[in-house]
Amino acid sequence: MINVIFVCLGNICRSPMAEAVFGELCKEEGLELSFRISSFGTSDCEEGNPVYYPAAQTLKKHGITEFTHRACMISLKDIKNADYVIVMDHMNMRDIVRMTGGQYGDKIFQLGYFTDGRDVDDPWYTRDFERAYSSIEAGCRAFLEYLKKEHGKALEYDRLH
Numbered sequence: 231m232i233n234v235i236f237v238c239l240g241n242i243c244r245s246p247m248a249e250a251v252f253g254e255l256c257k258e259e260g261l262e263l264s265f266r267i268s269s270f271g272t273s274d275c276e277e278g279n280p281v282y283y284p285a286a287q288t289l290k291k292h293g294i295t296e297f298t299h300r301a302c303m304i305s306l307k308d309i310k311n312a313d314y315v316i317v318m319d320h321m322n323m324r325d326i327v328r329m330t331g332g333q334y335g336d337k338i339f340q341l342g343y344f345t346d347g348r349d350v351d352d353p354w355y356t357r358d359f360e361r362a363y364s365s366i367e368a369g370c371r372a373f374l375e376y377l378k379k380e381h382g383k384a385l386e387y388d389r390l391h
């Protein structure tokens with residue numbers, strides 16, 4: 231099982247959207263049992279809060295209704311236990327690098343690394359939840375393709391059993 235964690239600042243907009251979208255893509259591919267998927271914030275500013283209403287509405291508009299996430303700040307243990315830590319922007323990356331003292335660099339990626347190299351802009355500030363959704367969806371699709379190449383044989387085995 232591959233443990234993937236998505237990370238943003240507040241854990242009420244982008245990273246729970248990524249968790250839900252990536253989970254949906256895994257289901258579509260029959261790979262849901264191959265992954266443990268969760269999300270965290272680099273800050274505790276929204277600790278315990280549900281997915282922000284406009285983010286939840288955007289997910290629903292795209293047919294994703296199953297999410298019961300509550301915001302949680304990331305710990306070093308979460309990072310240690312993860313196989314992949316996927317952050318949404320360069321500020322999340324900076325915060326995670328500070329937390330880890332630069333360790334675990336080989337498993338920490340920005341989601342945009344798998345597509346156009348750009349940040350997933352924070353819809354909390356831009357108010358453009360559709361644009362965030364579309365960067366997240368493209369990033370998650372490309373990330374899953376990357377994982378299928380990296381872990382092809384193991385994932386194929388999971389799909390067949």
Ligand code: 4NP
Nearest residue numbers: 238239240241242243244354
């Ligand atoms: P997120 O967006 O990092 O995508 O969850 C934010 C949500 C809340 C805040 C900042 C960003 N905030 O400052 O409360």
